[in-house]
Amino acid sequence: MKQLSEKILYQVITPRPAQSHKGTFGRVLIIGGTAEFGGAVIMNAMAAVYAGAGLVTVATDTANFTALHSHLPEAMVVDFNQDLTTLIQNNDVILIGSGLGDRLDILQATFRAVFPKQILIVDGSALTLLAENHINLPHARLVLTPHQMEWQRITGISIAQQAFEAFNVLGRDRLKQMPIVVLKQHHTQIYTSKDIYELPIGGPYQATGGMGDTLAGIIAGFAAQFFLASLSDVVLAAVYSHSAIADELAKTQYIVLPTQISQQLPKFMKHYAVTKP
Numbered sequence: 222m223k224q225l226s227e228k229i230l231y232q233v234i235t236p237r238p239a240q241s242h243k244g245t246f247g248r249v250l251i252i253g254g255t256a257e258f259g260g261a262v263i264m265n266a267m268a269a270v271y272a273g274a275g276l277v278t279v280a281t282d283t284a285n286f287t288a289l290h291s292h293l294p295e296a297m298v299v300d301f302n303q304d305l306t307t308l309i310q311n312n313d314v315i316l317i318g319s320g321l322g323d324r325l326d327i328l329q330a331t332f333r334a335v336f337p338k339q340i341l342i343v344d345g346s347a348l349t350l351l352a353e354n355h356i357n358l359p360h361a362r363l364v365l366t367p368h369q370m371e372w373q374r375i376t377g378i379s380i381a382q383q384a385f386e387a388f389n390v391l392g393r394d395r396l397k398q399m400p401i402v403v404l405k406q407h408h409t410q411i412y413t414s415k416d417i418y419e420l421p422i423g424g425p426y427q428a429t430g431g432m433g434d435t436l437a438g439i440i441a442g443f444a445a446q447f448f449l450a451s452l453s454d455v456v457l458a459a460v461y462s463h464s465a466i467a468d469e470l471a472k473t474q475y476i477v478l479p480t481q482i483s484q485q486l487p488k489f490m491k492h493y494a495v496t497k498p
């Protein structure tokens with residue numbers, strides 16, 4: 222297993238070209254957030270916007286519109302009960318699942334609509350729905366972001382067995398589409414088609430609801446704009462950034478809130494875009 226290091230940030234986070242506009246930095250569509258879990262998509266969207274996605278749209282329950290806009294006027298909203306097919310096909314990166322609750326219908330419609338060239342990040346309730354309903358993953362550039370309990374539900378590999386990388390590799394291979402898997406835990410592991418990486422940073426100050434929703438949003442924001450890097454490198458850089466910011470805040474804080482991580486992203490990224498080692 223390879224240890225992830227700060228080096229990945231210098232590789233992935235690059236200065237922005239002057240000849241550019243919001244379209245240059247990608248369109249992200251976030252799908253999730255039942256009325257009970259609106260906070261999940263707010264945190265997805267804050268992370269994606271603060272990470273630099275050019276345009277972010279959130280398809281969610283209408284009950285969440287006002288709260289989302291009061292936190293983040295930069296994001297657009299759409300009712301997730303309408304037909305999302307065209308919207309899905311007009312975005313570069315789709316993030317589905319945070320706070321999606323029991324909306325299997327929306328998950329299935331999204332999987333039907335997505336194109337193979339699109340990046341599809343599957344998080345939270347979408348992973349549990351996948352497992353419970355034995356749904357096949359679609360052809361897409363896939364990133365799954367399960368925590369250990371979600372991974373157990375998907376693969377049947379118990380949390381104790383997950384200590385053995387070989388089991389996780391087998392579990393990933395059985396999913397057929399060879400997704401990148403971000404297996405979240407203390408010292409998260411990332412399974413790519415080539416290698417397995419371990420995140421050596423991060424800590425218990427991150428154990429707050431919404432921390433994973435924030436990571437999924439950072440992955441989406443990075444994937445939308447850093448299209449010159451490989452998707453694996455983009456995911457590695459997002460995972461590293463999320464915990465590096467948390468570590469920095471934890472120097473003076475007992476806990477770190479997910480939204481604080483998002484707010485730090487522009488400053489954090491500026492450092493890596495200009496200072497090459």
Ligand SMILES: NC(=O)C1=CN([C@@H]2O[C@H](COP(=O)(O)OP(=O)(O)OC[C@H]3O[C@@H](n4cnc5c(N)ncnc54)[C@H](O)[C@@H]3O)[C@@H](O)[C@H]2O)[C@@H](O)CC1
Binds near residue numbers: 347
């Ligand atoms: N403000 C909001 O709207 C929030 C919405 N959320 C959404 O709520 C839905 C349910 O997700 P949850 O993860 O809370 O519930 P789950 O029931 O899917 O999993 C949580 C349980 O898994 C267990 N577990 C074991 N190992 C773990 C590990 N390494 N990391 C995390 N949990 C581990 C924990 O004991 C915990 O009780 C998701 O769609 C999620 O996106 C959560 O993100 C919390 C905040």
Ligand SMILES: Nc1ncnc2c1ncn2[C@@H]1O[C@H](COP(=O)(O)OP(=O)(O)O)[C@@H](O)[C@H]1O
Binds near residue numbers: 427
């Ligand atoms: N003790 C810990 N040490 C390091 N990272 C942690 C710790 N607890 C939680 N995290 C991180 O916080 C995130 C939690 O994700 P998740 O459980 O999906 O949260 P949520 O669904 O509530 O947003 C993961 O990135 C995980 O690695």
Ligand SMILES: [Mg+2]
Binds near residue numbers: 344345433
């Ligand atoms: Mg989660």
